[in-house]
Amino acid sequence: MKAPQCETIAIQSEDVTVLQQALTDLDATRVSRLFKAFADPTRLKVLYVLTLEAELCVCDVAAVIGHSNATASHHLRTLLEQGLVKYRKDGKVVYYSLDDDHVRLLVEIAMAHSAEQDEAELDT
Numbered sequence: 001m002k003a004p005q006c007e008t009i010a011i012q013s014e015d016v017t018v019l020q021q022a023l024t025d026l027d028a029t030r031v032s033r034l035f036k037a038f039a040d041p042t043r044l045k046v047l048y049v050l051t052l053e054a055e056l057c058v059c060d061v062a063a064v065i066g067h068s069n070a071t072a073s074h075h076l077r078t079l080l081e082q083g084l085v086k087y088r089k090d091g092k093v094v095y096y097s098l099d100d101d102h103v104r105l106l107v108e109i110a111m112a113h114s115a116e117q118d119e120a121e122l123d124t
Contacts, residue, residue: 037082038110042067043075047084047098047107055088055097 037043045065050056056064062072076096079085086099098104 034082034084037078037084038106040075040078042071043079044107044110046072046075046079047103048111050085050096050098051104051107055095057093057095061096 038047042065046061049061049064058069058072058076061076062069065072076085076087080087080096084099084103085096087094087096089095098107
């Protein structure tokens with residue numbers, strides 16, 4: 001599908017200046033790393049199950065996503081490095097949970113958007 005383009009050039013100078021300043025203030029690299037973490041299907045599954053269950057140990061995460069403990073740990077470490085999950089230790093067991101409600105909202109919004117896209121495709 002080709003994106004539509006303007007047939008004339010009409011730059012809104014004041015708007016452009018304000019928006020350029022907004023871009024200067026944006027840490028696009030950090031935000032893009034966050035979405036890169038979301039872009040991996042396995043990590044998204046981990047985040048999604050953590051929206052359904054407040055806290056899971058590594059073994060439970062591995063069992064739910066159908067991967068080894070090592071693979072689950074790898075993805076959890078990546079999510080931890082991006083500030084998307086946090087952990088607590090209870091003896092020899094490590095429990096993971098979403099870092100905060102912002103992460104929960106991002107996952108829920110992404111899932112809702114995906115569901116709407118699916119519905120729109122069915123309607124066409």
